Amino acid sequence: MTDPDKDRRARWRAYHRACNAIVNAWRASGTNRPMPPFPAWPDGLDDLRCGAKTRAGTPCKRKDLTDLGRCKLHGGMSTGPTTAEGKARAALNGNAPKRKQSP
Numbered sequence: 515m516t517d518p519d520k521d522r523r524a525r526w527r528a529y530h531r532a533c534n535a536i537v538n539a540w541r542a543s544g545t546n547r548p549m550p551p552f553p554a555w556p557d558g559l560d561d562l563r564c565g566a567k568t569r570a571g572t573p574c575k576r577k578d579l580t581d582l583g584r585c586k587l588h589g590g591m592s593t594g595p596t597t598a599e600g601k602a603r604a605a606l607n608g609n610a611p612k613r614k615q616s617p
Contacts (some may be wrong), residue, residue, distance in 0.1 A: 519565050523583035525556050530581035564588055 533552050540549050564574035566588035576585035583589075595601045 519562060522559060522562050523565075526559055526562060526579065526583045527581065529553065529556050529559070534581070 536550055536552060562577070562579065562583075564576045564579060564583075564585040564587075566574045566584055568574050574585060574588055576587070578585055580586060580589045595604050
């Protein structure tokens with residue numbers, strides 16, 4: 515099965531990489547000046563949809579895409595805790611049943 519929006523999604527990701535590079539360079543400069551302008555919006559991406567297969571087997575119709583080119587439901591936004599504190603808290607939880615936290 516081929517995705518008809520594969521090329522458009524690749525252009526979406528390239529656009530977001532370019533925008534993220536501008537933002538990161540601006541933050542690293544430590545200046546208070548306004549952020550430099552972003553590249554022009556690519557043609558043909560105005561109506562880009564997520565398109566991931568839903569549980570019903572139909573394509574997802576959401577338009578709020580992340581930089582990966584999928585919506586927040588299908589893009590895998592969270593990969594779990596990333597800080598040492600979050601990882602320790604997750605390790606304590608394990609498969610234990612939920613319990614009340616003491617104040």
